[in-house]
Amino acid sequence: xxxKQDPIIIKRYSSRRLYNTATxxxxxxxxxxxxxxxxxxxxxxxxxxxxxxxxxxxxxIISEQERDNETVLPINxxxxxxxxYNTQAESMLPDFLEQSFQLYKEQQxxxxxxxxxxxxxxxxxxxxxxxxxxxxxxxxxMFGGWMGKTExxxxxxxxxxxxxxxxxxxxxxxxxxxxxxxxxxxxxxTKIANM
Numbered sequence: 001x002x003x004k005q006d007p008i009i010i011k012r013y014s015s016r017r018l019y020n021t022a023t024x025x026x027x028x029x030x031x032x033x034x035x036x037x038x039x040x041x042x043x044x045x046x047x048x049x050x051x052x053x054x055x056x057x058x059x060x061i062i063s064e065q066e067r068d069n070e071t072v073l074p075i076n077x078x079x080x081x082x083x084x085y086n087t088q089a090e091s092m093l094p095d096f097l098e099q100s101f102q103l104y105k106e107q108q109x110x111x112x113x114x115x116x117x118x119x120x121x122x123x124x125x126x127x128x129x130x131x132x133x134x135x136x137x138x139x140x141x142m143f144g145g146w147m148g149k150t151e152x153x154x155x156x157x158x159x160x161x162x163x164x165x166x167x168x169x170x171x172x173x174x175x176x177x178x179x180x181x182x183x184x185x186x187x188x189x190t191k192i193a194n195m
Contacts, residue, residue, distance in 0.1 A: 007041040012057070014048060033061045096181075100135070103188055134184065 008022045010032065020027045035042055036058070044054045066073060084093045 005041070007043040008035065010042055010044045011047040012044060012053060018044070018057075019047075029057065029061050029064060032057060033065070036061075099185060103185065104135075107188075134188070137184075 008020065010027065011019045011021060013019065018027050018029070018032065019025070020031070032042065032044070042054070043052060044057045045051065046053050062073075081093070084090050
């Protein structure tokens with residue numbers, strides 16, 4: 001088994017110039033974005049303090065790409081992420097996003113594999129629209145109760161608010177939203193694993 005290589009170290013100097021220590025060259029944020037696209041592990045540190053500023057630079061890259069009309073993140077998602085800070089969702093959001101993106105990558109690979117073989121997408125009974133609706137429902141369910149997107153119950157005696165699930169299953173109550181998300185993610189992962 002091959003050993004995992006150490007990440008490439010990129011230093012940011014006080015002039016805000018970025019220096020790739022592996023190639024001994026100055027680089028731009030576009031160069032860093034390309035390294036990320038190539039799945040090359042990297043770490044960006046402040047040359048003066050030694051602080052790890054990788055997250056800051058990656059957020060800067062995302063911001064620059066969004067600004068240049070290469071929009072990937074819808075405004076509603078950006079608002080939901082901002083709302084997640086300092087709420088109960090803050091501790092759960094990183095894991096949820098990581099699992100969602102892992103599922104997205106696996107499905108993308110399956111779809112691209114299917115397209116290259118000139119066959120339909122590899123998730124039986126689920127087309128791209130169904131998948132998008134499922135993802136949208138998962139996000140709405142995840143953030144709805146914490147972000148104020150769903151209406152609050154007016155009294156304790158009021159009936160529970162329900163919403164239909166994307167797969168036509170029984171309605172999901174606010175109290176069981178997290179369990180429903182877990183079930184749907186597990187079901188999608190099972191479908192992918194069984195292909």
